[in-house]
Amino acid sequence: MEKQKTPWVFPTVKILVSIAYYFMLVVFVLLLVKKILGLIGMTNNEGASEGNVAYVSVSVERSLPRTRLDVSAQQSADYKLHRFSESGTLYVPARSAVGLLDTTFRVLGLFSVVVVLLLLKKIFKNLSGGAAFHPDTVRRLNWMGVLLIAQNVVGFAVAAAMNHLTRSSINSLLPANLHEFHLNLDFDSTWFLGLLILAIAQVYRRGIELQAENELTI
Amino acid sequence: MPIIVNLDVMMARRKMSLTELAEKVDLTMANLSILKTGKAKAVRFSTLEALCRALDCQPGDLLEWQGD
Numbered sequence: 001m002e003k004q005k006t007p008w009v010f011p012t013v014k015i016l017v018s019i020a021y022y023f024m025l026v027v028f029v030l031l032l033v034k035k036i037l038g039l040i041g042m043t044n045n046e047g048a049s050e051g052n053v054a055y056v057s058v059s060v061e062r063s064l065p066r067t068r069l070d071v072s073a074q075q076s077a078d079y080k081l082h083r084f085s086e087s088g089t090l091y092v093p094a095r096s097a098v099g100l101l102d103t104t105f106r107v108l109g110l111f112s113v114v115v116v117l118l119l120l121k122k123i124f125k126n127l128s129g130g131a132a133f134h135p136d137t138v139r140r141l142n143w144m145g146v147l148l149i150a151q152n153v154v155g156f157a158v159a160a161a162m163n164h165l166t167r168s169s170i171n172s173l174l175p176a177n178l179h180e181f182h183l184n185l186d187f188d189s190t191w192f193l194g195l196l197i198l199a200i201a202q203v204y205r206r207g208i209e210l211q212a213e214n215e216l217t218i
Numbered sequence: 219m220p221i222i223v224n225l226d227v228m229m230a231r232r233k234m235s236l237t238e239l240a241e242k243v244d245l246t247m248a249n250l251s252i253l254k255t256g257k258a259k260a261v262r263f264s265t266l267e268a269l270c271r272a273l274d275c276q277p278g279d280l281l282e283w284q285g286d
Binding site: 213216217218 | 245253257258259265
């Protein structure tokens with residue numbers, strides 16, 4: 001079977017990775033500046049303000065009783081609508097515990113994305129130099145996997161902490177209790193991707209061993 | 219390693235330098251050096267054939283087993 005040659009794929013992906021890295025780096029710097037200015041009160045982060053108090057927004061969600069809104073009575077019998085949750089945005093002062101936690105988490109989250117892209121960029125740089133199976137690549141893949149898993153773990157912990165900290169405030173705002181907390185284990189979350197990358201890193205490590213053996217085969 | 223490569227012995231018998239042998243068997247000096255110093259993990263039959271042809275010897279003249 002003839003090997004298909006697609007010489008444009010690697011350089012294109014390499015360029016896209018570089019673009020993504022520099023773009024996210026700029027976004028990170030802008031976010032950091034915005035958050036810092038928001039914390040020192042020079043700008044308002046999220047559009048809600050009272051005097052000189054800056055606010056950050058926190059997404060909240062509650063589960064509804066499982067009521068069935070059956071539209072078939074009105075229209076055809078083909079469709080039924082089930083509402084399971086309501087969501088909203090809670091504005092908290094930027095300098096409060098919740099605000100600082102939210103800001104720190106967002107900044108760290110974006111920073112980890114920048115680091116992952118930087119590691120990916122360095123992997124592609126190694127590949128361009130001809131060193132496909134390099135120990136540095138394994139080390140970088142491991143770090144990428146750990147960072148992606150940590151994002152989810154830290155996100156879960158931060159969400160739990162914020163949920164706990166905002167519970168009394170939310171209860172005082174609305175009669176209904178908005179403290180329903182959902183553990184998100186969707187397979188499009190980064191922890192799954194992190195696990196895949198860690199597995200690929202081990203395959204790569206074996207590849208390095210095989211390459212070393214091949215190099216010492218005369 | 220239990221398998222010893224007696225390349226330098228055969229080269230001395232045939233009065234052949236490493237450079238000359240490298241040219242004859244179409245191997246780099248680095249690879250021959252790896253073979254000579256016993257760092258090689260494996261040898262291809264094609265390489266062994268080329269060495270035997272260049273040094274006019276048998277594989278057993280080049281490879282020796284020494285127990286631990």
